[in-house]
Amino acid sequence: MGASASRFIRRVASAPNAKGLFSLNSRSPATTTTRNGFLAPSEPLPPVPAGLPTPSEGMTSSLETTSSTSSRGGYPTRTGRAYSNASAYKGAKDRVANGMVEGPGKMAFRRTYSSNSIKIRSVEVGPSSFQKIKMLGRGDVGKVYLVREKKTGKLFAMKVLSKKEMIQRKKIKRALTEQEILATSNHPFIVTLYHSFQSDQYLYFCMEYCMGGEFFRALQTRPGKCLPEDAARFYAAEVTAALEYLHLMGFIYRDLKPENILLHHSGHIMLSDFDLAKQSGQPGGRPATIHQSELNGMPLIDTRSCTANFRTNSFVGTEEYIAPEVIEGQGHTSAVDWWTLGILIYEMIYATTPFKGEQRNDTFANICKIPVHFRDQPKVSQAGKDVVVRLLDKTESTRLGSKSGASEVKQHKWFAKINWGLLRNTQPPIIPASSNGIDAVNFRNLQESTSIHLDQGSIIIQGVAGNPSLAGKVPTSTPGTPGVDDGMENVDMGSLFGAFNNVTLVHDGEC
Numbered sequence: 001m002g003a004s005a006s007r008f009i010r011r012v013a014s015a016p017n018a019k020g021l022f023s024l025n026s027r028s029p030a031t032t033t034t035r036n037g038f039l040a041p042s043e044p045l046p047p048v049p050a051g052l053p054t055p056s057e058g059m060t061s062s063l064e065t066t067s068s069t070s071s072r073g074g075y076p077t078r079t080g081r082a083y084s085n086a087s088a089y090k091g092a093k094d095r096v097a098n099g100m101v102e103g104p105g106k107m108a109f110r111r112t113y114s115s116n117s118i119k120i121r122s123v124e125v126g127p128s129s130f131q132k133i134k135m136l137g138r139g140d141v142g143k144v145y146l147v148r149e150k151k152t153g154k155l156f157a158m159k160v161l162s163k164k165e166m167i168q169r170k171k172i173k174r175a176l177t178e179q180e181i182l183a184t185s186n187h188p189f190i191v192t193l194y195h196s197f198q199s200d201q202y203l204y205f206c207m208e209y210c211m212g213g214e215f216f217r218a219l220q221t222r223p224g225k226c227l228p229e230d231a232a233r234f235y236a237a238e239v240t241a242a243l244e245y246l247h248l249m250g251f252i253y254r255d256l257k258p259e260n261i262l263l264h265h266s267g268h269i270m271l272s273d274f275d276l277a278k279q280s281g282q283p284g285g286r287p288a289t290i291h292q293s294e295l296n297g298m299p300l301i302d303t304r305s306c307t308a309n310f311r312t313n314s315f316v317g318t319e320e321y322i323a324p325e326v327i328e329g330q331g332h333t334s335a336v337d338w339w340t341l342g343i344l345i346y347e348m349i350y351a352t353t354p355f356k357g358e359q360r361n362d363t364f365a366n367i368c369k370i371p372v373h374f375r376d377q378p379k380v381s382q383a384g385k386d387v388v389v390r391l392l393d394k395t396e397s398t399r400l401g402s403k404s405g406a407s408e409v410k411q412h413k414w415f416a417k418i419n420w421g422l423l424r425n426t427q428p429p430i431i432p433a434s435s436n437g438i439d440a441v442n443f444r445n446l447q448e449s450t451s452i453h454l455d456q457g458s459i460i461i462q463g464v465a466g467n468p469s470l471a472g473k474v475p476t477s478t479p480g481t482p483g484v485d486d487g488m489e490n491v492d493m494g495s496l497f498g499a500f501n502n503v504t505l506v507h508d509g510e511c
């Protein structure tokens, strides 16, 4: 592997810090099918109804183990992660408008945000409903496959996580968190979940297939491995819209990096990999408050208030993207996501992250101590440098976004050219190579030593996820015994994975 490639390898580390455990990580992409079209809700959100529950205040600390990560199949990666559960976003979804938007020369459908936009049903498929086509990516405890649903012929990305690995690496909570976020999110820039279910050995996430592959890989193939400032601004804007939505739902993402940004075939982004995300203690988040814009007096949603006063101590993230307050073990808030946005913008423009050191400790020391430095080339506007400096403010309380969240970031002058309401109708700077989907031209060729056979898995209906009405409709098996070996015979899989919901999610316009 070349030097430039190895530069991107983030090893995930596990080492206790002052107040919590510490975990770093890496990634790769995969997803599927289309829904009715594409468009994102980055326009100002309507006021939040009063009376929504408020989160517990004060500091919480979560203990999380970590994994180490290197490269995936020879493809550079980095690190970070966390956990959560299911009914969080309904409130947030209820707050947003929906509709159909007409863009220049074409019409696209916007995902809707009404409470009716996602219908949750008992799971209607199982592993054997799908035919495996190829492996798209792999992570610490799972693999992501391009699959075709036998009945409909539709393509999906199927993430398959090994229960045994999750137990051994203490990653169960993370999988539950990921499921909750995916199952409740309804945003054009967040990867869509269609089904989730479990067999005796695996958890399955059947997701939209992001045919454009990893944004990280797209960056690697650009001249100089970077983007012109205008293009960087476009992707930063889409990421900001996605973070705005997550914060509104009460989630802190905590693992923004190019490897976790997938590209829809249209070229728009789709955020993925939510196992490091953290729920702010309150399902649905805390009610947003409204501020008046200092620029034009318009009302602005304060997404910061949705996670306000929630601090967590987990040491998670990707080495070069970790915020100073995480390293220093002070606990952190949703402001960490604005820090990572600053690193992302810098990396998109300069093809490197700003604080990268020889060793991990050098990187951490740089993050905490040295100011961000801008090279002479490429030339970057003053506003571009300013937004990076403001996002990379080492003092969390004065960082851009720390007062009122996304609306504050969106108002920075660097984003003045962005039409937030039409972001989804804007032509993305990179249009992924077109493909029939099956050839997965935007993915590396990965070989797997041990293959997972989808036909051999039967769904387990159990715990809170269990639905008696499904008995007899899908093959079931007794949790905890068959196929689980190597000292796992006595592990009560039923209780460990009982909170993993077997569901089919029907999105607007689908049936």
Ligand SMILES: Nc1ncnc2c1ncn2[C@@H]1O[C@H](COP(=O)(O)OP(=O)(O)OP(=O)(O)O)[C@@H](O)[C@H]1O
Pocket (backbone or CB within 6 Å): 025, 026, 027, 028, 029, 030, 031, 032, 136, 137, 138, 139, 140, 141, 142, 143, 144, 157, 159, 191, 207, 208, 209, 210, 211, 213, 214, 259, 262, 272, 273, 275
């Ligand atoms: N929806 C998708 N569409 C296309 N490719 C995808 C999709 N989801 C994941 N992938 C591919 O699979 C790779 C691994 O996915 P992901 O990072 O979600 O797995 P993971 O097991 O959580 O990994 P990690 O250990 O880094 O958390 C991605 O980098 C990407 O290449």
